[in-house]
Amino acid sequence: MTGTDGLALAIRGLRKSYGSQVALAGLDLSVPKGTVYGFLGPNGAGKTTTMRLLTGLIHPDAGSIELLGRPFGRRDRHRLFEVGALIESPAFYPFLSGRQNLRELAATGALVAPGRIEELLELTGLRDRAGDKVSTYSLGMKQRLGIAAALLSDPTLLLLDEPANGLDPAGMVAMRETLRHLAAIGKTVFVSSHLLGEMQQMADIVGIIAAGRLVREGPIQQLLNSEGTVRVRVAPDEVARATAALGAFGGPGGVTSSVAEPGWISVRATSDRAGEINRALAGAGIWATGLESGNDLEMLFLGLTGGEPVQGGEGTFFGMAGAGPGPNARGTGSVA
């Protein structure tokens, strides 16, 4: 037995810098076989760099990668025969049709089974437009074609970088079902996304990175159970007093008020503490007009990453760093 048995992907101490800018500062990840692993992090946290390293597009400065139980280094490109990947935006020859693009891509790397291209065009809903040039495709259609390309060799491990980009709601549901199905039949899906709600519905395990390091990893339910959120609504002019009164519950940075929804305060606390929070407010002479408790990946994500941009990164996740969870933050549990 080794520490990476049962893992489809194991990353240990991975480091990568671009000049003076550190993209990965000793990343560790453990992705069990047969799971959907959600890879989360703010812009500039190192997600795409990790994806590039996993597909041999770039090479690490230090650290190790094991793909499907075997080391993956500069000379181990054959490991990728069992891997399908969609990295960043999908790239195709614009002068070829969708079908032709898949056919030419199938000429590289691992062999592709006869009939596989038609099967994937059907799966991704592109059959009717498969003969049209890719230059006429919408972003969503290109994304579907990118997913088809990643599945071309029926890979054991699937690496998808923001696969939901440009997909319409029906496409997102179909993609989620497809990825869940792949995991159910023993494939491993490693998917990065900014769509935390989508990830909450899809992933078995999440890894959250910030500033090139793993900050939390584990089964999604376990993480959410251990780090829930309670939201209370008070009169807008009482927000400051309420925030002070609840300071003891969330710890440093654990109590945030929403700019988009005046009066709403989020407290990082498990749902069984909702009553205590209400009592604390009452003790301070503040009456809550609403109270929600639940587990929310978005709150967990913001709590762990600070919701702030990484230095040299692409910007804040929500464009209002330090100002709370943003307009999309919402408790998902029952109303107390």
Next chain:
Amino acid sequence: MRLFLSGLRKLVRRQATWVTFGLLAGLLALIVVAVGATANRPGASSAERAAALSLVTFPGAYDAILSFILGLGGLFAVIYGAAVAGSEWTFGTLKNAVARGESRSRYTLLSFASIAVVIAVGLVAAFAIGVVAALVGANMAGTSTAGLTDAATLGRLPDQFARGWLAIIEEGALGFAIATLARSQLAGIGAGIGLYFGETFAGIFLPDIVKYLPFNVATASVATGAATGGGFGGGARIASVDANTAIVLVVLWLIGALAVAALFTERAEISG
């Protein structure tokens, strides 16, 4: 083999292939037919008339046509090679192949091998169009086409084709390597054209060095018999290296350019 055939299919469907070929063959046909049509115009001196008729009179027309193709074709090959190699970076399609576990150098070299085959086909097709155009021109000029079957000239053609093909693919390989280094289609084409004309310009000042440089040796390698790449359509180049030395240098430049392209692709960090 599947990668090589894939490369060929992509080239056939690529607009740049047909535009490049169309320009070359179209210009050749237009010029030759126009020369035939105006050779006997009133007021032309006998020297002008003789020069014009030499382009449409066989067997000399064979050499003139080949000279045109090899001259202008060299510049087009640089652009074409750069367009194909650069597009892999510009479109991001190299990334897909690498992420599927394809060998980077194999992908690069087989991409070029398919370019070399397309150039060979284009060379023969352009020559055939040129011959037909010369026959039309000869007919318009009222010149005999009896030399069309001249055995000595026809016997020399395979050797000239082989040399010409090597020269053109060497020039194509330079464009290919430059675009690979630049990781860009546009930058590759621009730098390739700049190098093409820059070498000619440098030849004025440094002829002893420039005669060994890629475009000059390509021209010199096809300067056998009556066919001279620097004549009709080829621009004025110094060609002081003998043809057999030049062909060796062409092969060396070709290998060098491909080695640089393959090595760079092998070591490059691919992003975007």
